[in-house]
Each structure stands twice: as C-alpha cells, then as structure tokens.
Amino acid sequence: MSLAKIQSIPYGKEVIKIKNISLAFGGVKALTDVSFEVKKGEVFAIIGPNGAGKSSMLNVINGFYKPTSGQINFAGEDRKEMIPEFAAKSGIARTFQNIALFKGMSTLDNLMTGRLLKQKQNFLMQALYFGPVQKEEAYHRDKVERVIDFLDLQAIRRTPVGSLPYGLQKRVELGRALAMEPEILLLDEPMAGMNVEEKQDMSRFVLTANDEFKTTIVLIEHDMSVVMDISDRIVVLDYGKKIGEGNPSEILKNKAVIDAYLGVAD
Amino acid sequence: MSVELLNFIETVINGLMSGIMYSLVALGFVLIFKASGVFNFAQGVFALFAALTLVGFQTGQVPFSHLINELFGTNFHNWYPSLHSFFAIILTIITMIVLAWLIEKLVLKHLVNQEPIILFMATIGLAFVLEGVGDLMWGSDVKVLDVGIPSGGSEWLEKTTIGWASEGSEYYGMYIDVLNVWATIIAVILVTALALFSQYTKTGRALRAVADDHQAALSVGISLRSIWVLVWAISGFIAMVAGIMWGTESGVQFSLSLIALKALPVLILGGFTSIPGAIIGGLLIGLGEKLAEIYIGGLLDIGAIENWFAYFMALVFLLFRPQGLFGDKIIERV
Amino acid sequence: MIYKETGQFKSTYESDHSIFPLIQDKIAFNLLMLVAFLIVPFFIDSYWEKAILIPFLIYSMAAIGLNILTGYCGQVSLGTGGFMAVGAFATYKIMTFFPDLNIMIIVLLSGVITAFVGILFGLPSLRIKGFYLAVATLASQFFIIWLFNKVPWFYNYSDTGQITVSERTMFGVAVTGANAPPYATYLFCLILVVVLGFAAKNMIRSKIGRSWMAIRDMDIAAEIIGVPPLKTKLSAFAISSFYIGIAGSLYFAVYLGALEVTESFDIMAISFPVLFMIIIGGLGSMLGSFLGAAFIVLLPIFLKNVMVDLIGLSAVTAKHFEITIWGLLMVVFLILEPHGLARLWSIAKEKLRKWPFPY
Known part of the structure; x- marks a missing residue:
C-alpha cells in the first residue's frame, strides 16, 4: 500500500519526482519534457502564464491525464502513469480550477464523500444500518465536523452547495479534499x-x-504576492516547458521567468 | 446472375431504402439537438401528428368532432368533402410552424438552463400531449393517407430483372416498392436543400452559430428563441415528410409514432450532432436490419429480430466508438 | 406552532442522522404504520385491494428501484418494463422448478436474479453516458420482451404464451392465486415494501448512497476522490434492478396472477409510467417514490369518475384525455417544480413550521 509508503518518507525528502513528462493531445503539446520534484511537507507552487500547462501537470499527477512519455516516481516507485482511484487511495486529494463539487448534495454530504474511501462496511450492512455501520458513520461525521469547524462552514452545513456563492464553494471544495x-x-x-x-x-x-497536518501542498496560483508569500519552492512553466525552479527569491531574479511574464524587450 | 446474388442485391436495395426513412426521422432529432441541446423524444409523435393533421385537412374533418359530438349530442363530421393534397400539405406545414412556436413559447422558454435530462423528460411529456391531442382532434381510427405518390412494385423492374437471372432458374423478378424510390428522391432533395440553406444563408449561419455555442451566439445578437422556433419548425416539416411516407405505406395510426424508436439506434450510430451521421447511420441500420432478418433470423429460425437488432448493432458499435460515427470527439476536462 | 423543531436538540451524530430527525415526523410515520398494519387489513375489500392498494405498493417498489438508478445515481433508464418482466418470469420459472419453496423466498430470489440481469445490461454504462445510455436501456427493454416472447421455455411452452401463477401460502393463508384473501395479498406486499423501503433509505444515507450521488452530480470529480465509477454504477444497476425485479414478481404473482409479456410489460405500460412517478413524485426522494405511485394509481380513477361517469364521455375519448393530461402534468411539473411532489411537501412543512406567525 503506497499510503503507508508515503507516510514512511521523512519530511524534506522527495515524495513525487516528475521525470521528463510530455503530454500531447493530438498535435497540441501541453507539456514538453518537464521534470521536478516535490518534497514531503513543503508548499510547492506551479506558476506560469495562461496555457502554460499547469492544470495539465496536476491532471498528470493524479492520473486524470496519461502522459505521452516520461515517468512519475511516486513514493519511491517509478510508474508510467497514475490512475485516479489509485492516487486517491494513496492519499492524493485535489481541488479544481472550475469548482467540481456535487451540486445536488449538502455541504455536509459533500464533505462526507471525502470519507468514502475510509468507510469499509458493505452494502448489506448499510441496508440494515445497525451497530457497526452507525458507529462508522458517527466516527466519520466527527472527522468531517472538525473540518467544518476548521473552515468555518457550520452555518451552511445543510445547504445544497449548488446555491452557495463562489467563494464558499471554493472553501467547501477545499473541505472535501x-x-x-x-x-x-x-x-x-x-x-x-x-x-x-x-x-x-x-x-x-x-x-x-x-x-498542523503536515500535508504536502502542490499549488497553482496566479497571484504572485500570494505565491511568493506562502510557497517554499516554485516551478515555472511556459508553453509546456519548465523555464525555472527554485525558492521565491531565486524565481524573482530568474531572467527567463521575468521575460515570460513581462515579455522580452525588443 | 445467380438467383442468390439477385436476391442479395434486392435485399441490399430494400435495406438501404428503408434506411433512408430512418435517416429522415433521425435528421429531425439531430437538427433540434444541435440547435437547442434537446433530445426530442416527441419527434415520432410529430410525424404522427403531422400525418393525422394532413389527412384531417384532406378530408375536411372537423377538429375535436368526437369530443363535441359526445359532449353536446351533435353530429359534426366534415366541413367539406375533400381538399387537394397540395393545399392540405401547405395547411399542415402552417400547423407545424404554429406548433413549433407554441412549444417554444409554452415549454422551452421556461426550461432554459435546466439540465438536458429534464428537457428530455419534458419532451416525453410533450409526446404524450401531442398524441392525446392528435387523437382528440382527429380520432384514433386508422386512416388512409394518399397524396398521390405512387406505390407498389414496378412491373418494369420485375421484367428486366427476370432477364438477368441465369437460364432455367426460377426467378420472379425483383420487388422494389416505388414509394421507397420516391422517398429516397425526396430525402435527397430535402437534405441538399438543408445543407445549402445552412451553408449559404444568413439564417443558416446563425443556426450554425447557435449550434456551436449558445452564449457566444447570443452575444453577437442572434435571437436564440427565433432560431429555436425555426429549428423546431424545420423538424416539424421533416416529421411531416416522414409521416407522409410511412403513413402512405401503412396507414396513419398510433404505431407511426414508434418510428421514433427505430430512429434512436441511428442516432447512437451516427452521433447526436452529425447530419451526415444521421444519413449514413440510417442507411447502415436499414441495411443491417434487412440482412440480419434474412440471413441471421432465417438461419436460426427465431424470426422478427428487427425489433432489437438495430439497437444491438448500435450498442456494439458504441463500445468501440462512444461518440458515434461522426460525433464530436469527447474530451473530458476538469 | 405544532410543527416546530425548537427545543429538539441532538446530542449525538447518530440521532442527527436518523431517518426522521423531528419527533413530529416520527409520530406521524408511526401512526401511518399503525393504520396500515392494524386497521386497513380488517376493512380491505377486493376493490380497494386490486384497484388501489396493491398497485400502489407494487408501483412504489418499482419507483424506489428506478429512483435509485435515475434519481440518486443519475443513470436514466427506460428499461423498467423489461426488468419487471425478468422478475415476473423468474418467479414463474422458480415456481415450476421448486413447487415447495416459500413464496417470500421465491420473490426475493426473483429480485436477486433481476439484479444480475441488471448488472449485465448496466455494463455499457461505463462507456456511454446520458442520452446514449437511455437509448441503450431501451435496447435492453426490447431485447428482454422479445426473448420472453420468442423462447417458449420461459412460458413453459403454453399455447397462449401466457404465464399463470399457482397458489402459494404463508402461515397457511394463500397469498397468490385466485383464492388469496385481500388482506393476505395486501399484508404480503406491505411488509416487503416497508422492509425494503427502509433498506433503501439506509443505503441512501450511508456510504453507497453518497457514492451514487457523487457519480450523479459529477462523475469525474467522484473518480478523483476515489469513487470507482464502474463498480458504483453497477451497484446502482444491481440494487435498482433488485427492487424492480421484486415489483415485477409481485405484479405477476400477487396482482395479475396471469399475464402475457408484451401486453403487461410494454414500454408504454410500465417504463414510462414508472418514469412519470419518479418525476412527478420527486427525483432523488424516497417520499417522492411513494407520492408518485399514489398519484399514478389515483389519477386515472379520478379522471374516469369525472369524465366517463360525470360528464358522460366515451371510454376512448376519456383515454385520450388521460394521455393528454399525463403529458401536461409532466411538462408542468418539470417547469414549475423539477423536484416534484416531494419538494412541494417539504415547502409545505417549512410553511407549517412558522405557522401561524410567519415572521
């Protein structure tokens, strides 16, 4: 089980190594030969102009896209591609650029879906709904309530998320993750x-x-002040290629990055 | 030529021509789906309703006469003894346009931004309403429809093909229904006209714009609602043509509305959004159905597999190509 | 004033997550059960049995089944008639093979068999979605009906193609066949509906139900949080078909007694009406399944009384009106309240909570 493997990796060591990943849709190249490492426990940011391939990179990491070539070393194991279900089971959660919540369900139920993988009772037990199932439900409800407290979602616990404003939906999505x-x-x-x-x-x-939870965070963000403030390390993509990597102060001085963001002076 | 070969050719031709009929119904589906994203389950009932109305106009039947007679004990039946088919068709076309307008006004307008599945179910409701209203208006007895299209076998063809058979073999000539030949010709004209209309006119361009992206079309000043009325009216017209063809062949009755069910596999095969897909899908289904009926059904002695064989064909196909023959490639994004 | 939740505090997550969190709802439900189990059986006659209560219970069961698949898991199915036919023919075949088997076991077994058939026909749902899937379920409907019509083994080579139920008893009382007393058939169906209704509600409010709803609302996101799409969809197909199969079994064994497949399980006879029930009742609502079933049983009786007996229309014209009204209701409901009667009910309850002082 790779969840245990990830947990055994000491903080500060690489947990994901992206090795020469390329991704193409037909003739369009979304990613070309990108390599970087994410270390356990850090806040790692991927930045770049629109269309640089940032979201595609995340999709490759959690298995939604299959890379055309290259490898992902995940928790010490080389693999050609990830599979969404495997990624989820191995402890990778994510949020989406265009919110991907379950709109017909309440905030509470949306957060409870985050616990699905950890619920073990089979459907016959669920149909009978006694003893162990009830206990399991209550246990996970308790976990979810902690997230609700942490994110200040108490007031909208029973509201269908489809009717929530954008900012709150983003927060609920983080909650589910x-x-x-x-x-x-x-x-x-x-x-x-x-x-x-x-x-x-x-x-x-x-x-x-x-x-507090020592969660490793891989983040895409356009707001540079936020990125520079909260990230430990940054990788910069442009037209699907890596053009820079390093800590915030290094990135600020990187010539290629400045050119990509501000345009090259003629 | 051997008799087997001649029989095979006959089956192929008949299959392709019954396929044209499917294509015609499927075309109505595709047009509406492209322009308004609605999977119009009522398309078959459209054809029934159009055929009923046409017969009603032809024979001068008083609408709702059964109902009126039952309620008030009167004895209304006909306004006038008969009307020339041409005028009856014109009146029917007008009725279908009014119907399209009513549907937009009363149903679609209120369901904008709903999930596609809700719209789909609304069209099932619509199908029931139209069926009920059609029966109330014109009565549910089986009616004969004749707009002057010849039908039956062709003596000329039978004689010619007998000449092709090899010497001494027992062969009685090919049987091809002239009605189907006419249907083919009309379908070809219709499709060509539609293609020209959507390629070369301003309205046609607006139509394609709406099909591509509702929001974008709205933003450049295209009236979504008038386009919808137009598309539903065109589909109503196509349904009328299909209704005339099928009605001439087997009488105007409830089972006419079931041709919609026949057209569904065509849609799966051809894709919901492709006009060429509807046409080629229809031909393939018609052909496959007739061949299967004779060569598989006859062989295994299980008979009448045509009810589900088309679906089976379409499903097998779908497993390999989920977006259909010409459908847009599905790229899932998050 | 009477219907209020003030003062009812939940101190455990278990009680907060119970089926009837409000004490008033619980009391109302218990009263209803009391009437259904202890009072109705003494007064039921064969008109109430055959015209209202039995069809209501059987349709409720079918509606729960379809609601699981369509309302909760988001997979539209037009094949309900076919699956009910599987339940009916499974019952018939089991009855001929095992003459001594208890009828309750036969009915449940028929459900299990239908569940497997459901899994089989649910397989395409991995590759195809939405309308394509709806059309595919239509294919299963046509295929199943054709199969039961064309293969004589299924109807034991009878000349008419009909299947006929034989008499079976529970606790010495006949529940199937011509001699079954109304109270026995009624109680038999009622017990099944209540027990399986609770089972469905329990599944919906626990893990499996949330997986279904996740797939319904956004299958891609569901996959990424670790919900396996194929397994989840197939479980919905299986459990939905189990309920529908039992409905079919009861429809044949308890309600009709003898039937012919094309006539009884046609798409117009079953598939569409059951779809109506869950739309009018409420997609994704247990209560809605029952309200929809009640509606579809009562409306024709009401319409017939008004149109044929009161106004004096002929039966044919009345039938046309009925079709029109069904269609109109469906469209009107979808426009005004896509969530059906169940939503109207909860709005009414909301109003009642504040009554008589709405501010």
Missing part, C-alpha cells in the same frame, strides 16, 4: 476570483493545513 486527510493536496487556483480578504482566509487555511 481535507476530509480525505490527504498526504498530498493538489490545489488548482484556490484563490481565483476572490477578493483580498477571501484570499487571506484561503492562504491561512492552506498554511494551517500544511503546518
């Missing part, structure tokens, strides 16, 4: 479309999750 008690959390633009206060809240949640 946190309810999975992930080892690695992939966040795709968690602060897009938010105002400054909401961004501050979100940054606080992300940093607390990283601090």
